[in-house]
Amino acid sequence: MKKQKVLVTGGAGFIGGNFVQYMVEKYPDYDIYNLDVLTYAGDLTKHQDIEDQPNYHFIHADITNNGTIQSLFESEKFDYVVHFAAESHVDRSITNPEIFVVTNVLGTQVLLDAAKEYKIQKFVHVSTDEVYGELDFDPTTFFTEETPLQPNSPYSASKASSDLLVRAYHETFHLPVNITRCSNNYGPYHFPEKLIPLTISRVVNDQAVPVYGDGKNIRDWLHVHDHCTAIDLVLHKGVNGEVYNVGGHNERTNLDVVKTIIRTLGKSEELIKFVEDRLGHDKRYAIDPSKLEKLGWTPIFTFETGIFQTIGWYLENKEWWEQIIDGSYQTYFDLQEK
Numbered sequence: 001m002k003k004q005k006v007l008v009t010g011g012a013g014f015i016g017g018n019f020v021q022y023m024v025e026k027y028p029d030y031d032i033y034n035l036d037v038l039t040y041a042g043d044l045t046k047h048q049d050i051e052d053q054p055n056y057h058f059i060h061a062d063i064t065n066n067g068t069i070q071s072l073f074e075s076e077k078f079d080y081v082v083h084f085a086a087e088s089h090v091d092r093s094i095t096n097p098e099i100f101v102v103t104n105v106l107g108t109q110v111l112l113d114a115a116k117e118y119k120i121q122k123f124v125h126v127s128t129d130e131v132y133g134e135l136d137f138d139p140t141t142f143f144t145e146e147t148p149l150q151p152n153s154p155y156s157a158s159k160a161s162s163d164l165l166v167r168a169y170h171e172t173f174h175l176p177v178n179i180t181r182c183s184n185n186y187g188p189y190h191f192p193e194k195l196i197p198l199t200i201s202r203v204v205n206d207q208a209v210p211v212y213g214d215g216k217n218i219r220d221w222l223h224v225h226d227h228c229t230a231i232d233l234v235l236h237k238g239v240n241g242e243v244y245n246v247g248g249h250n251e252r253t254n255l256d257v258v259k260t261i262i263r264t265l266g267k268s269e270e271l272i273k274f275v276e277d278r279l280g281h282d283k284r285y286a287i288d289p290s291k292l293e294k295l296g297w298t299p300i301f302t303f304e305t306g307i308f309q310t311i312g313w314y315l316e317n318k319e320w321w322e323q324i325i326d327g328s329y330q331t332y333f334d335l336q337e338k
């Protein structure tokens with residue numbers, strides 16, 4: 001029987017990387033193709049334990065290059081696409097929006113064209129709750145799949161644009177798609193420019209932790225493992241054309257998150273440094289995941305168990321995030337090629 005071929009874009013990044021490892025281990029009878037151009041956020045050292053597995057394959061390619069992507073789909077005959085590749089950091093989108101439009105909008109359209117041309121069985125587009133904009137602090141309000149799209153940052157506007165293209169390829173060409181919209185992920189291999197890994201690495205090194213504004217903004221945290229199980233479910237059971245929100249009801253203010261990490265590491269709250277607020281800083285995100293739960297999804301981590309596991313992982317894997325901070329991870333691929 002032909003092995004199923006799953007193309008994962010952005011599999012050298014944080015969530016895509018965790019998803020690639022999850023799929024390689026869970027489905028030895030699938031071939032998993034990790035396609036990544038290796039921007040600053042792409043790191044292959046995380047895959048040292050799976051890189052020799054017969055069902056793992058790496059493709060060094062750019063999703064915005066139409067010719068390359070078309071030839072790849074022609075030669076490899078992928079069955080499924082799970083699309084993570086993106087520029088993902090809101091702060092970077094405020095200083096340099098252009099690359100967000102190129103990668104997140106154009107890159108998605110290039111993949112959709114290839115998926116249409118080569119008749120893939122499912123295209124899962126990994127999006128974000130940020131496309132819905134922000135909620136106020138009323139704890140009874142949540143983002144549902146019907147919430148209107150009102151993105152506030154160049155990052156979320158580029159993701160919303162890509163969501164609309166995915167929807168359009170379903171409506172116009174009947175491409176079998178799903179869109180997932182997830183809340184803030186955290187866990188192993190989270191790039192240390194984002195709040196949780198940045199805080200852990202700084203607190204471990206007794207450095208100040210920058211908290212934007214008054215620290216009262218709320219995010220809804222989801223452990224990356226629970227995100228992987230959600231995407232696995234949508235890939236296999238998602239109803240074509242549907243959107244699924246992913247989140248585990250773990251709302252915390254940024255200040256709570258930072259204080260929890262400081263307390264767990266036995267350090268002083270004097271490390272907290274309030275700094276100028278992010279431009280257009282969304283107040284609150286909170287997901288209603290009931291549609292996905294009805295499909296069969298149950299997260300296993302609470303914020304307490306997840307943050308404890310994550311802090312433990314960062315303590316045990318200091319060499320991983322140190323090579324990210326000093327930049328040496330970027331030579332790993334070049335060394336392998338020689």
Ligand code: NAD
Nearest residue numbers: 010012013014015037038039041042062063085086088185
């Ligand atoms: P990340 O920044 O850690 O990884 C992105 C990956 O995409 C990197 O490996 C990078 O090299 C690759 N990439 C970028 N441009 C590319 C291109 N042109 N061609 C090929 N590869 C390219 O991102 P992440 O945090 O893992 O997020 C993954 C996806 O999930 C994104 O689409 C993001 O919008 C979405 N998402 C993230 C979160 C979160 O909390 N991190 C939450 C919800 C949704």
Ligand code: DAU
Nearest residue numbers: 088089090128129130183184193194195210211212217254
């Ligand atoms: O909600 C999903 C989104 O979560 C994803 O779509 C994005 O790709 C992902 O980066 C994340 O976006 P955020 O902007 O919420 O994550 P970030 O870690 O950058 O910031 C989390 C919160 O912490 C936010 O309110 C800003 C604040 N913050 C962030 C940093 C980096 C600080 O207070 N200090 C910091 O140094």
